[in-house]
Amino acid sequence: MSQAEHTAGAAPDVDASGRVALLAELAHALPAAALLASTEELKPYECDGLTAYRCLPWAVALPQSEEQVLAVLKVCHRRQVPVVVRGAGTGLSGGATPVAKGVVLSLARFMRILEIDPAARLARVQPGVRNLAISEAAAACGLYYAPDPSSQIACTIGGNIAENAGGVHCLKYGLTLHNVVKLRVALMSGEVMEIGSHALDDPGYDLLALMIGSEGMLGVVLEASVKLTPKPHTAQVVMASFDSVIEAGNAVAAIIAAGILPAGLEMMDKLATAAVEDFVHAGYDLTAAAILLAESDGIAEEVAEEIATMSALLQQNGARQLRISQSEAERLKYWAGRKAAFPAVGRITPDYLCMDGTIPRKHLAHVLTRIAELSEEFRLRCANVFHAGDGNLHPLIMFDARNPGETERAIAFGAKILELSVDVGGTITGEHGVGIEKVQQMCVQFSREELEAFHAVKAAFDPLALLNPGKAVPVPRHCSEYRLTGSAR
């Protein structure tokens, strides 16, 4: 039974009439094809990439113009109906999970690249433009958009901004935050403002920093200007396999200590490697406890030198097998496996939960050992994929939702991993966002006062708390309840 039906059952008259009145107003503001309201039409929007949580909204709006977006916002603002903004719905934390008795505002139709300015190295795009489409459009000018989340074929820049998306190259090239320079934003009230500029800084507070990673809770992105980066002349990747994750972790530290900032530095454990190899046949070493991918980019001599240095360091730290990509096709093949890690794991299990903690890298061995223990304790398998350069760990907890109690067990296992990340001085989320999934673990990472500060920040943009309510920042009162139940430390 869907959430909407469930709640409608609780107070049929008020809710039903509220919904009818809302739909009538939205129908007035939008063309017929831009408003979805039947259960069959709403079904595809009941969840995002976090499929464990589902909820049917009252309606889905698919506006095609800025005027229509503003009209939807104004109607919802006046009627105090919550709005959840949605891009491609690839998010993994439930940031776009609908809110019962709310409207999903899909920006999927805003897919125009408005301008590629090679001289200024900027692209001006609508929020529904796919991440990869920007790089494709800029390729002819020798430029690309650097942040490359694994879902870059499908995910949109609007969603990347909401989550401050990362990717496998962000140690060297930065996160979304470092690559978005200007936003045109609608507040919940329907007021439009421009934040940032094509200059390198702006007067006043850095509101861009707040907007990026705000999980759709502060404003609706109508347009974004993003930085384009010159494509390096060449790139090469070295793949190393290790008998233990400790050795692999030491090798990573040695590379950083040598003053190298690799273009990419990724680790997979044995279970992840096996799942991926079966899927993409990249030729990974299946007997290794961990494999490491280290990429260098730049001009040919520079890459040759850096690859040689990294290879030596990998060997000194116990790499038992080294392979260096000998062609662009081979380089892409090595990466294809890493980028396909989530779907590959998806093939060997009916369901999985993808965690996203970041830890100081020095604690990697301790954290992986503890995860292995938890895996036994919860009787669920867990594969680990690690952005080794920046400490962002993605344990993939495998489960089967059809077995009674297994979903709950997977969620409890995940919660333990997040708390472990905080315990070692890290964070519950590196790049996927808090969303609905990790909202309780925010109580572990932040104090009541800090959560109040977050609520105040939200209120500065959205005083009625109508944009994506219930996500990312828990109500402090719920935290005391969470802590009392003993789920947290």
Add this chain to the structure above:
Amino acid sequence: MNDCVEDFRSRILERRPLRLRGGGSKDFYGGPLHGEVLDTRSHSGIIGYEPTELVITARCGTPLAEIESALAARRQSVACQPPLFGAASIGGVVAAGLSGPPRARTGSLRDSVLGVKLMDGEGRELNFGGQVIKNVAGFDVSRLIAGSLGTLGLILEVSLKVLPLPPADATLRFELPQDKALAALNQWAGQPLPLAASCWQAQVLTLRLAGAQAAVAAARRNLGGELVAEPEAAAFWAALREQTGSFFAGDAPLWRLSLPSVTPPLDLAGAVLIEWGGAQRWLRGDVDGASLRQLAAQAGGHATLFRGGEKSGGVFAPLTPALMEVHRRLKQSFDPYGVFNPGRLYPEF
């Protein structure tokens, strides 16, 4: 150490206007100074530095020079090279949010902020961000604090991302008029070249390359120009960073224009020095602030009265009413009693 935090707290809880001050190197910057000085220098010291994690954490009163020498010992640095202006402390560096000559390549000071511990107007200690490079838990308040000129609270501690020092660098000089220099800078910035910093002044473009040995050598061959010998080159960039060269000497007002790098030469009444590949332009002279601001705004940027001059016309470009409203609400929530650096950023708060 806790004693001075308690002292800070009791001062804040008196609810009287305070002027937050570390080394006092930027007293000249921002609006007129109000309030009693709260000196942060007693709260000093590096708390954690792990070169292999690329993160350093220090108390607000720690001199930037101390942080830089700890980093340099491990061949790392705060990549954007914020100015020391003498005795800058790290709290003031983050509060002012100024970036040095490599900013166009390395990102800004704000970009390297990973975490901040703040004491708000209620005397509460709040942690935002953390000590890891990737962190999206909660709104990014730590980077909001960067550049807020101490108006949102007292920074107690900061964590910064640090980067390895480039193994090689070289400085080249070209005789070029402003329009040709700007065109060249923007064209080069679109290529995978190891550009580190640039400075155009008086028909001379000075360019710094930094990166891998091979990349710097190849770029030198490609770009031509005259090689500047090393002791002179390092002194040139240090003087630019610290504004100790002749361009910055004297009492004439110093304006800072932040513009899209592709903005063509502007018709400005005064001497001009251009950095950041065209995106930061300094102007010396007693110009009309309002028309300069208009000119900068038309180009898509803004103008700041950086040093000296008549501050009554406002130091920073005015905000739109909608943006000012958001600023006011943020200020109100972090500093409800108007304790921190009143008027330093905008006269409204």
